[in-house]
Amino acid sequence: MLVIRPITAADLPALLQCAEESGHGFTSLPVNDEILLNRIKHSEESFAKAVTKAGPEGYLMVAEDTETGEIAGTTAIEAAIGLDNPFYTYHLSTVVHSSRRLNVHNAVKVLTFGNDYTGVSELCTLFLRPEWREGANGRLLSKCRFLMMAEHPQRFDNTVIAEMRGVSDENGNSPFWEWLKQHFFSIDFTLADYLTGIGKKGFIADLMPKLPIYVNLLSPEAQAVIGEVHEKTRPALRLLEKEGFTCRGYVDIFDAGPTVECDVRNIESVRHSQLCRVEIGLPGKGSECIISNTSFEHFRAVAGTVGIEGEAAVISAEMAKALQVQDGDQVRLITQ
Known part of the structure; x- marks a missing residue:
């Protein structure tokens, strides 16, 4: 993992x-x-x-x-x-050089620093x-x-x-x-x-x-x-x-x-991520997710199978150890 x-x-x-x-x-x-x-x-x-x-x-x-x-x-x-x-x-943009008198109309691309x-x-x-x-x-x-x-x-x-x-x-x-x-x-x-x-x-x-x-x-x-x-x-x-x-x-x-x-x-x-409460157990078939703990200084994230049951996220003991979380802690996840 x-x-x-x-x-x-x-x-x-x-x-x-x-x-x-x-x-x-x-x-x-x-x-x-x-x-x-x-x-x-x-x-x-x-x-x-x-x-x-x-x-x-x-x-x-x-x-x-x-x-x-x-x-x-x-x-x-x-x-x-x-x-x-x-x-x-x-920045790539378009400028127009035109003259009605001469019936000339040129749109050209320019790069601006x-x-x-x-x-x-x-x-x-x-x-x-x-x-x-x-x-x-x-x-x-x-x-x-x-x-x-x-x-x-x-x-x-x-x-x-x-x-x-x-x-x-x-x-x-x-x-x-x-x-x-x-x-x-x-x-x-x-x-x-x-x-x-x-x-x-x-x-x-x-x-x-x-x-x-x-x-x-x-x-x-x-x-x-x-x-x-x-x-x-x-x-x-x-x-x-x-x-x-x-x-x-x-x-x-x-x-x-x-x-x-x-x-x-x-x-x-970001829009579809959700906060869930950790339950350590057997996630079963579950969903394939990207999941992280909610710490910043000790941020951890993994990918794997998560059993999502309402506001609970059922994860394996191995995943919990990698994420440094315990039962009842919060995690944030998105389904792949």
Whole structure:
């Protein structure tokens, strides 16, 4: 059984392994011991902190195999992005150039550089190691965050976003970045992505074009990937779309991958989650659920069979142990 729990300093080697396996374009997991350790420390401080309003807290969690102790993946939420370091995006919109006198009417797409998502909450750092990509594991890593948001809404903003990894090849080359590199940056995508991941974003403000970019002036290869996702990211995007997330034209400034968003109150798993009273026993056929305890500092979530009987959730002793709950405690759950 996999259990989602807050990360600790002892998980650094496993987090580094996840960073190495995640590949190019995974900005939130740079292969850097010092950066990852600092992120773990920040997460530990954030989980222990009393919060009444979303701030610069970051909540990083891991999926642990309860039998072997092996770490299968990671998942995280940033409570309010862009407060300590700027959060940049491009917004894709349409402008019209027309002349009635000449009977000319052209609608063209433009990319506008900005910080429109400052202060919103972000779903990030979802990575499941290849050997664990089966069953409900991916849904558990993703949906456990919605149970956390439903139970502790004061810690998060009303708007939640998720950046989807854009198109790049096996060597980390992005067609969109290749155009930017040629005209403005003169550094490789992998270096730019790494510098962003370790928080050194000053080069973006220094070199990024400030005026809107007309999309039809980009190379055909760059135009083709705007708003498109990496093939390995498509399952994550489909899951978020089922939750109610949509793209409103915002894309990543490096690989042009889409950013999707949703009002937290409209996220399907938040809306349909329910609080139940624990009864430890045999759940029988039951329902397949994602279930969490109601603690924040000691948050736990698992996937499995739950017997839902009115306001009671009948769970096995193994599940109760993983969730650190006893008879009569409350849990929050959603059916898969």
